[in-house]
Amino acid sequence: MEKQQFSVGDSSGETSETKKSECTEEKFVWPWVGLVANIQTEVDKTGRRVGRSGSTFRDELIEKGFDPTRVQPIWNFKGHSGFALVEFTRDIKGFENAMNFERSYKSDGHGKKDWEKGVHLRDDDKPYGWVCREEDYNRGGIVGKNVKKKRDLKTLSQLQEEEERKMVQLVENMSQSIEMKIISKQELEHKVDETSRVLESVELHNYQLNETYKQEVEKMHANLQGLYQQILVGHDKSMSDLETEREKLENRARQIYINEAGMEKSRLEIEMNQKAMMEQNEANMEAMKLAEKHQKEKEKLHEKIMEMEAKLNETQELELEIEKLKGSTNVMKHMAGSDGDAELMEKMVKTQMELEARETALHDKIMAVTQKERMANDEYQEARKEMIQLWKENEDLVSGEKIRVKTMGHLDTKPFVLAVKKKLRCSEARAGLKAMELCSFWEGQIGNVHWHPFKVDESDGIAKLVVHKNDLKLVMLKSDYGEELYNEVVRAKVEIVEYNPSGGYVVSEMWNLEKNRKATMEEGTDVMLKMRKKLVAMKNKRKRR
Incomplete structure (x- = not known):
């Protein structure tokens, strides 16, 4: 990439100070900033001095082709001080715009030297402008304070070295x-x-x-x-x-x-x-x-x-x-x-x-x-x-087989009779009647699709149904009639939830009693062949008689 070259041009003129600057390199305020003096102000109703806004002044400078980024009026305790800072971009283009800004005011007799000679003391309402340098940076009062704010003094050589260092x-x-x-x-x-x-x-x-x-x-x-x-x-x-x-x-x-x-x-x-x-x-x-x-x-x-x-x-x-x-x-x-x-x-x-x-x-x-x-x-x-x-039609032929038909969700009445008899200490007939009533009530509860006393437990990584410990119905059942009857009701409800959750009524299923699981079709087919042999044997036996 090409190195940026900063050129000041003839902005300083052929004076003794210019000849002196050939030996000592001139320092500029950076980021580039211009100073405008002799801005016309007036006193408002409150007694404070006011002048043109920074945005209006900036638009005027943009129309002249100087492209400032911002114009900041300088205020003191009396109001507008008549000075303003003109900020430019930090690159070489901003430096060129700042120098053109200075040349424009200098060619019109309103540069820094004209201001320092006291030309402004005449009846002149035009502003003076120049690019801020070391003497402006070290100036006292409100103007110098605003020039120093977030800025530094740098020579063009230093800026060029910084640019080269940034490039590297x-x-x-x-x-x-x-x-x-x-x-x-x-x-x-x-x-x-x-x-x-x-x-x-x-x-x-x-x-x-x-x-x-x-x-x-x-x-x-x-x-x-x-x-x-x-x-x-x-x-x-x-x-x-x-x-x-x-x-x-x-x-x-x-x-x-x-x-x-x-x-x-x-x-x-x-x-x-x-x-x-x-x-x-x-x-x-x-x-x-x-x-x-x-x-x-x-x-x-x-x-x-x-x-x-x-x-x-x-x-x-x-x-x-x-x-x-x-x-x-x-x-x-x-x-x-x-x-x-x-x-x-x-x-x-x-x-x-x-x-x-x-x-x-x-x-x-x-x-x-x-x-x-x-x-x-x-x-x-x-x-x-x-x-x-x-x-179902041939229960007598499969009475000794491990594959049977099981009614899922059906309650066994034996635990009910034993639990009622143990609690009431009554006769066999009365216990049986009370057990039938209790069993009928819980059959209705098991078929109720709106009663779901379970939750899903995934603590061991496998989702499974577990009983809610705080379910009021089951807590009362266990307290009144004991653990065995409680387990029977939970078993029947689990079977209904698993095999017919939407209907809530009991269903028949082919079951392997030996392994306590649903029987496969192959297991059922093997038993069907045995049933067929028994039927043939019974038929032959009747004919021999």
Whole structure:
């Protein structure tokens, strides 16, 4: 950059003082300020002197081309002193404007020398003006005090040295800034490399998960095929055993041919055996059909799962691509912010458009997967409802099984009877009647959707329902009837909140009594096959009789 050169010009004239200044450099008041004297004032009604405002004077100087930043009238205890300070900008342009301001007044015979010679003592109402120097800075009185305020004395050489020092400092700061940006760019490139490695690791992990899933699906298909083969082998063995039995009966019939009673008995046994063979064959055929239907339903369900997994994989791939594009966009933004490359900005815009298109495609795929998942869930819930209805209709067949139908939100009357009997110390009949009334009351409270005696506790990082310790109803129940009845009411209310919070009425659910949780469809299917075998066995037993 070019150095600023300050030139005073011929403002001082060829006097003895000018010759002396050639040996001693002249000092100016800095920031640049001019002094205007002989400003006309008048006395107002209050007895104070007033004159033109600083803004009006400043506008006049601006019209003359001196561009002052502010004109500050000097006031004393009598009012306007007739002096004003004219402030200019701190740069070389401000110095040039200040010197032009001084030359203008000097050429008109109203410079500093004219003022000091006493020209103003004549009948002259025009102002005098000049640029403040050392003698103005050291002046006494109100004028010198205002000139000194927040200002200093400096030579042009000193100002030039300061400008050069500031320039050197600016260059050093810019160099440090450039070095910092280079370091930041290197760090961003390092982060991009790390992000790329992480994405590659995620892609590899996703590939391994897909391979594991395919292997598990193949293993499941193999197990189903083996089960189907076992059913066929069992059917063939049953037919072979029946055929062997039939041959034995026929041999026996031939042996007792001469005995009519024995022949009749053999004939009846043969007929019963043939009927049993036919019934067994029908039962086996139905079992095979049921197994085939169960296998087809499982295959259909697994096809839907595979399809949803494929959609999920596509979604994950899109998410990875979107993350890559976002990472590229962020890097481009940082790089564009550092040097403003137009080609890089255009590339960033294209990347942003591609990112928006990817996000739109991802949203469409997520919506499709969600819709299919909802349809599969509806089918699953419908099948579960049918299975629960079958359970209710055949309670005697599943009495010994661990999978049963449980009524969620239903109160057990035993704790009520024991609690009432313990509190009232009355007869069995009266305790039972009071317990029924109390149980009916709390069934109504459990079904009341507006009563919610719980709060969510996340103290251990897992959200779970806990009972409000200060719930008035539960506090009174526990105080009147004890801990056991309190726990029974809380259990029923928790089940209602979990399984039917909006309706508030009891619902049926297929339950695993052994593990105290909701039973799966596979567990229910296994019990259904057992139910089928019992039905076939009971039917065969009745026919034999």
